[in-house]
Amino acid sequence: MTGNAAVRVVHVASGDLWAxxxxxxxxLVTAQRRAGMDARAVLFNDGTLYRRLRSDGVPVTLLDETRLGAPRLLAALWRSLRRARPAVVHxxxxxxxVLGALAARAAGVPVSLRTVHGADESAPPAAWQFHRRIAAGLDAWCGRRLQKATVAVSGELAGRVAAHSGxxxxRVVENGIDAAAVRAAAAAPVALPGPADAFRVALVGRLVPVKAPERFVAxxxxxxxxxxxxxxxxxVIGDGPLTAAVTDVAAxxxxxxxxxxxxxxxxxPACLRxxxxxMVTSEHEGMPTNVLEALVLGVPVIAHAVGGLPAVLGEGRYGVLVRDxxxxxxxxxxxxxxxxxxxxRRRAVAASGRAAVRYDFARVAAGYARIYSELLREAQPASAATEVREP
Structure with missing residues (x-):
């Protein structure tokens, strides 16, 4: 079989957040569908991601983890994959x-792979360390034994996860951005607190320890x-377990x-514009979406020189890197x-065109199409190999 129409990909994601x-x-899912691929999703929460994919006509299966424990969730995912019969589980x-790798193997899916989007968001309490080690060990085992590839969203992150890639x-496929959609969303009216003549600086993201929001407040x-x-x-645009702490630190x-x-x-996007x-004060980042949004909107970026941030900011050519x-x-x-x-602002605006082209989702979809094709060729006999056409 040849052509994207023959390739069914099921993405497995939580969907509990819109981050x-x-x-x-x-x-990625919508770009793959525009390219002719049969991209679908299985989500574990009814949230913004579920609603947006549904409104775009994407086939989505909801397996509500708030009602299903891990064993039932795994069984439900296995049944869903048996019905969908995808060539790839992503x-x-x-x-x-973990759940996707186990269910894909049990359902006989030819290829399962993972994308690592960033480092762990937070360190759990000491009492959870044992359980965390078990979960991390199982995750690493699934990555080595059950999944065909690990994809990181930046070169620096790829180095971090290399030990768990069997x-x-x-592989590295950088994150993407739909510049036209971001710019259209940015045009919406929004009322911001504070005086009209203020110099406004934003922190955008989950309020968790790895984001170091207290550093922004200071x-x-x-x-x-x-x-x-x-x-x-x-x-501070975002919420999370450190919301109250941020308010307290500010006071x-x-x-x-x-x-x-x-x-x-x-x-x-409307707030960012x-x-x-x-400002990005994180202890680590893969390739944050909010930085890509700021770049295509021509908003200057000040970022901690960690993770994929030096690369996305051109080692300081397209933004300010802070190493201390x-x-x-x-x-x-x-x-x-x-x-x-x-x-x-003029420098940032001048760099926005580059970001819109370099990080376009069509390029992201093409990068994954190449990986899918290679893994499917390895997994199937030559007579039955599936070629995934790049967008």
């Missing part, structure tokens, strides 16, 4: 890697006024009036950027 990994799953995030070097606290006399206001730092915790938003800068994790270093970078005035 970077979920945005990437949505963009998993996203740890629990889905002796096969991890940086905003260290710079009350920008070079042109504008008051500096911080905007203790005396910046509660300049630090706006906005919670989860489904209009992030009205920012003077995006001290909040004072982020405040200094913010002060310098603010002092540049319109020059920083």
């Amino acid at each position: 970077g990994a979920e945005v990437q799953v949505y963009g 998993t996203h995030r740890r629990k889905e890697h 002796g096969r070097p991890p 940086a905003v606290a260290a710079l009350p006024v920008a070079a042109a006399g504008q008051p500096v206001h911080g905007y 203790r730092a005396g910046v509660a009036d300049r630090l706006h915790v906005m919670g989860f938003r489904d209009d992030v 009205r920012m003077d800068a995006l 994790p001290d909040p004072a270093a982020f405040a200094a970078a913010l002060s310098t950027l603010a002092a540049e005035g319109g020059a920083a």
